[in-house]
Amino acid sequence: MEKKLHHSAAYYPELWELDQVDEDIALMKQAGLNAVRIAEFAWSRMEPELGKYEFDWLQLVLDRLHDSGIGAILCTPTPTPPAWLSETYPEILLINKLDRRMTHGSRRHYCYNSPTYRRLCAQIIEQLARRFGRHPAVIGWQTDNEFFCHVEACYCETCKAMFQRWLKEKFGTIENLNHTWGTHIWSEYYNRFEQVPLPVPTATLHNCSLVTAFWQFASQSMVNFQKEQLDVIRAHSDQPVTHNAMPPFHHLDYDDLFADLDFGAIDAYIPVEKWWRAIYEFDWMRRKCSRPFWVMETDTSWTGSVASDNDPTPRGFTRMKGLTAYGMGGQGVSYWLWRQQRTGCEMNWSSVITAWGKPTPGWDDVRTLSSAMPKVEAFLFDAPVPRAEVAIHYSNRSRIMLDVEPMTTDFKFYDTWFDDGYKPLFATGVFRDVLFESALVDGYKIVYTPFLPAIDPALLEKMKRYVEQGGTWIIGPMTGYRTPDHTVHTEAALGALEAFAGVPVVFSFPVNQQPVKVKLAHGATAGAKHWAFSFGDLKDARSLGEYTSHPAAGQCWGYEKTIGKGKLIHTGAGLDESSQTHFLRIILQSAALATLYDSTWGTTVVPRKGNSRQGFVISNWDAKGGRVKLPHPGVDLLTGRSLSGEIRLEPCEVLIVEIK
Amino acid sequence: MEKKLHHSAAYYPELWELDQVDEDIALMKQAGLNAVRIAEFAWSRMEPELGKYEFDWLQLVLDRLHDSGIGAILCTPTPTPPAWLSETYPEILLINKLDRRMTHGSRRHYCYNSPTYRRLCAQIIEQLARRFGRHPAVIGWQTDNEFFCHVEACYCETCKAMFQRWLKEKFGTIENLNHTWGTHIWSEYYNRFEQVPLPVPTATLHNCSLVTAFWQFASQSMVNFQKEQLDVIRAHSDQPVTHNAMPPFHHLDYDDLFADLDFGAIDAYIPVEKWWRAIYEFDWMRRKCSRPFWVMETDTSWTGSVASDNDPTPRGFTRMKGLTAYGMGGQGVSYWLWRQQRTGCEMNWSSVITAWGKPTPGWDDVRTLSSAMPKVEAFLFDAPVPRAEVAIHYSNRSRIMLDVEPMTTDFKFYDTWFDDGYKPLFATGVFRDVLFESALVDGYKIVYTPFLPAIDPALLEKMKRYVEQGGTWIIGPMTGYRTPDHTVHTEAALGALEAFAGVPVVFSFPVNQQPVKVKLAHGATAGAKHWAFSFGDLKDARSLGEYTSHPAAGQCWGYEKTIGKGKLIHTGAGLDESSQTHFLRIILQSAALATLYDSTWGTTVVPRKGNSRQGFVISNWDAKGGRVKLPHPGVDLLTGRSLSGEIRLEPCEVLIVEIK
């Protein structure tokens, strides 16, 4: 993809008269957009009847866009099979957990494993890619749209048979499955793979191993479905391909999904009061994919559907969000949506222009972002985001496991991961990368691995090597206590991890209403959360704190230990948020392992560093204004101001400071 | 119907031995009742097997009632098909949204579109009307019972095919439907009407236009079902017919339903803490139907089912409720129920007498109401309720649209309509009529139209004429922003309404957690609610306030404008309740357009005015007592007291004051 900053919006010319295209493009130019995303729901417009293709409208649109210097991310229209397709091949319709076959008229109502559906998808993509794969307006591709959004998984007979075959490939023999899953429990024992049920609702819970395996299967099925799309696209186009991932709402293994893709993309709908989740999303997209990324969807002011539950974002928020996305490594920011829908069920979503072609509340921010971009574009390419000193693991495989078995009723993966996992690290002021389990860890000073119930043998080997060669690995809370097959270790609480650490777990217990206190080695007292492990027999390890509450009173809460040239830091339970932040900050500071930026909460600092240029992107996210201590004097490229020392930011202000 | 006040109860002689009828009638006389409602669930008693009719029991009951001077509202027994019917014709059973066929043993388990069911209903009604249509005890009819209560709509194959035909009649061609509904969205596009699905649950939302159309279809189907019943009844009886409407809980277009009926009837179960909803219900029934109305069901003390969630009403409440119903134009008050059920699932509902024939907690109030009636009956007929100066539109078509698309998550039609629509107007102290959209508006000084998302072209024409000829039309909040097909206008935010007003909408945005402030022209500051519109370019209009919050800070919140001989008052957002009341009171007062009665909250004033007599009905509803400033001195017909100036009312006291 061309090295430039893209400013884009989702464009649905298929919903309007074609003679309106010129007006739309004129308005896009006025808004300063240089790209659109297009066609992800337009199958019925491309193929109104089986085998009858109509692409002239799209040709016209792409031609006009190109004439105006606007590029297009072209999408495969597979999230929405047309009515004739659902009617002719009802077997392609997804069946949900309650055995209900989806009907036409919505989206994602297809079975991603249906051979018929896959064949018809390949055909329409073939037509699309063949005709437009080398069209000069096309600057990239998107597969489908937000995989797994709105549907949990398909439970049809096709999926059932494929799941059973998938298990057969995984386990070889039914005896192996029976032994691994311990199926004599509740007489689940299977004589043949064909007896394994889908985990549909029944009298009470299914075996955790079954449920986890089923969701892994569903995720791999979707990745395979995408793989088939990629093969067709790449046969006809050299442009890079992505998929617009949702935040970690779903049971989709993005580590797998993005392995096949050329660049990252995230749909980032961020309420201002949870602004720091955007930071996570940009961190995730930047490093996980190790490639440029797009914010493929974001609102210009609020999100809608048939009922909005949020407010217009503050003045300047959308501009700040866009600049910070670029500042954190993004090469594209695309709004959902360009022109307000005139029909359907998302009519009251914010947009760039209204259904009657007038500016919306977000318009000003879109324009001011456009006018800011030329001032910083060269700098951002000259001074890319450097590798961070600290990384944190994120795994959607953990999401599956912790949804299947949350351990305590207050554990909600999405919220807990953000509030108790990522946020305390972020709040130390350190700049950080987010890593998939498969990512390389070489070069990081610290790797932090919270909330990863099962540590895959490959990951453990990699991390052992990492520690032995000098890395610092922070493990926990709630890491390593399950096998990848979602069972309990039987040689020790944490299995091979415990063997590596050499420090035995003593107790493992829930923390619910009753407070469980921890006295930390650095003097503070904190409250443990969720599920706790205590340690015994530290030998040459150094205690980092001990529990002072029953049932683990007097037992060790966490320890650090030198292994090879590196260090293991292992905590038995998460702490209340401020204690967890404080604990991590002490580790980062005491070892002088990482730079901690000094800014008030709500204001973020991102370093940029190239061969000849360097600086910082500083943003006020909480719309309250803030302060930052500038690490080096410099010049704000947006205003030309020279800056040094402690700086005040206005609400939603962004500074892109180059060190001169 | 005879010009007299009816005092009645629901009577189920089919559930008891016939030799108990005399005891029941003796007790009714003691209670002072002069009417009963009868037979709405008695199909199995009338036709215990297909074609085997048994009416002698009913003959006996009606004869005895007539002998005792007690009239009867006779009901069609169609809400409850007998077991033999469901068994013989299972296709008549309603299928709900979750594709579940209803079973026998409850009520409303039939498909109102089933040709078989309609045929069998016509037969039993024919038998009933032929035999009793001219019985002297029969003073009126009720069709079925509480249409749509307990069931949302039927989703069976018959309904599906009829819905598709209904769409064909409405749109003519599938292309017209596709264009109107914008079906290329999400590739919903239909090749044939036969592809249009029912809006059953699927992966996510259906097109709003589809859902709205389906509920309109269901409503019209029920109206048609009633129409067939009316034809049969009227062939054999000259007595007036009604239906006992529920408050606006359901997706039933009462504007249509009552157009076919001779008098209004409402089932009014009012908890004392929401007492003012009764006022709305009586207003609605009086003017909407422009005819006498009955309170066809009301509790004597509390409501029940298998678990009651409310308390016995205060002493005097039931008497006051009845007198006020008469005072507001009612000609009948009927309790549910006469004798406590001895079986079934409503055994613990309050009644007039217990299952063992003794007085209940409500008995005293029933008796004291009976003894009050003769004192006021002549006056009430001599001095009817006059047309109000102010009217407010109420539309169940809006309920459908706002249930399909509530715009913000806090918008609950039933509560919002009452709390933010009707209540602020009522709270000004003005006497008001409630109008269907189809009602004539001539003669009103002010018409207020809040929460009407789509203004039908016919309504708009009527209101334009109304304004041009001198009326004042208050529009908004949340009025006119959708087309009747539930889509967005594309020429301007409010389409033809905006063209008429001549003042453009600038922004349209949700108001959720974040406060949006309005500075009103009269000096006060208020908070906007739900969904806001801002205006620009007022030209010759006068601003009534402006927003002071992002994103519309500095833009106009509302305006007034002279058009022809009249005035348009247009507000862009509803205000918090007290501000909305204050705003409306200023409008009413400044123009001296309407009389505002001066009473404490909880005490209501209703004017009565005939050729030679006039006065007021004054009621304390909140059971706390209250004060009222009597507009004219007069005499309380209930006690003979002369009254003038400021009066104190005891808890639940009623004054029926004639001006002498």
Added chain:
Amino acid sequence: MEKKLHHSAAYYPELWELDQVDEDIALMKQAGLNAVRIAEFAWSRMEPELGKYEFDWLQLVLDRLHDSGIGAILCTPTPTPPAWLSETYPEILLINKLDRRMTHGSRRHYCYNSPTYRRLCAQIIEQLARRFGRHPAVIGWQTDNEFFCHVEACYCETCKAMFQRWLKEKFGTIENLNHTWGTHIWSEYYNRFEQVPLPVPTATLHNCSLVTAFWQFASQSMVNFQKEQLDVIRAHSDQPVTHNAMPPFHHLDYDDLFADLDFGAIDAYIPVEKWWRAIYEFDWMRRKCSRPFWVMETDTSWTGSVASDNDPTPRGFTRMKGLTAYGMGGQGVSYWLWRQQRTGCEMNWSSVITAWGKPTPGWDDVRTLSSAMPKVEAFLFDAPVPRAEVAIHYSNRSRIMLDVEPMTTDFKFYDTWFDDGYKPLFATGVFRDVLFESALVDGYKIVYTPFLPAIDPALLEKMKRYVEQGGTWIIGPMTGYRTPDHTVHTEAALGALEAFAGVPVVFSFPVNQQPVKVKLAHGATAGAKHWAFSFGDLKDARSLGEYTSHPAAGQCWGYEKTIGKGKLIHTGAGLDESSQTHFLRIILQSAALATLYDSTWGTTVVPRKGNSRQGFVISNWDAKGGRVKLPHPGVDLLTGRSLSGEIRLEPCEVLIVEIK
């Protein structure tokens, strides 16, 4: 069963390698266990294919247990049919209320009325009992596991046909059913038994009589299913049989179920903050069965499933719970479970040892309980729990009726029974027995009957005789107002009970948000709860209080009356908890009918009395410590301390005091 205290755990050797049995047994000996419960889910291990039996593993386990002096409660494995069974005979799968057929992979997914399933159950039990019925390790049997846990009832076609036959047997003719249930209500009227539906969800509620009858049928079906199991077991074994009852969560008539069993057993999972529910459970199991009982399942520290919602119990709680269970008449305490599950969906439940064979947080308590047992065992057998002076009726038939018709929305049977029924009596300090309706009442000074909507004629006769011969019967709240067929009495509010009492009920009404006050004869003022009855015309009865609130202001709340040699105390409504306790305490004290122990809340006293030895078991349950006034000086057998007067207990301390 041998007269000894059993200390046990649920043991699942079928889930582990057999060579681990020796390690497990060694650890059991270390923990001091002398029993296990075994095999309730092991069908697939016993019969991996139809007719292929494998029992050698169980032989080995039982042999080894016996060698080590550990007894076994052997279970029928019928809660979990193996996969081959569900696959071969899908008709045996339970169909739930929503018409959903359960799938394999969980538990209790069978229809208890399926003839096929019953036949296969009889076969496997025959095999099991034949082989092990006289094995010396086997000290008793358990049928199935927690009947009705996780499933409400089966709604399959078999059940439907059997229910209709059951009704035919009960009512003889359909006319009798129609009349009893009053089926002309809502035209429910049935022409034939074959028309009677199951009470599945439909448009709205079913007739209460139908729903109650269906749940009675389901309960009796389960009892019959158990009966078939008992016949097979007893043909091959002389050991006593029980079933592990749940607390009253389900619609199972334990009065019926335990009539067939040799000893009682309860699964008691008690959160410390609701500790007094354990007391109820032990009282219930002791007297209801009039036989020794086991706590067949209890946690060592917390309960789990895939998400725990509770905390580890305090130090000493598990030991105290066990000692108190023995102290209240228990002869066995068995943990769930021995070794933490390594797979399935209950991996994070507390246990005695971890999956890797190490102590858990509960281990210490298990051990200290074991070491305490020898000190008290002889005393507990020499001085059994005496019959109490006071008894309280408990009926699961009431649970059915009050679940079908809770009368007020705040009435939740389980909580209300405990908080408003049992707890106020318990809180007086009296020692009490809990009785089934069928139990003999001779010998009790007082019998208390709250929350029993329908008094069966047999019970009424028994209680009449009881009162006439000198007993004191406390009736109410909410007792006697329905017939056993779940209908309303028609001769008087309370039917035959009212005739017996001779005092008429005046009003009957709900108590929800609005306070209803009662002025008690002893001077205090209290608030009534749930549903209230008022009395009139006391004649020779003495008022115990009167209502001061509408609608019953001035009417009698309760009365006492001498009948024969005894007394009837009848209350019209329950009171707030402390008033109810106070009221009961006054009755108990004034008549000097019963000993009231004097201890702080959270500390309990249980008397023990034999021919030559007597004393008390005193326990601190709330883990806060407490005080007790020792009725007689004595010696604590656990510590040897002499005790007298007022004693302080440490948190979770137990004293087993023998009066010397």
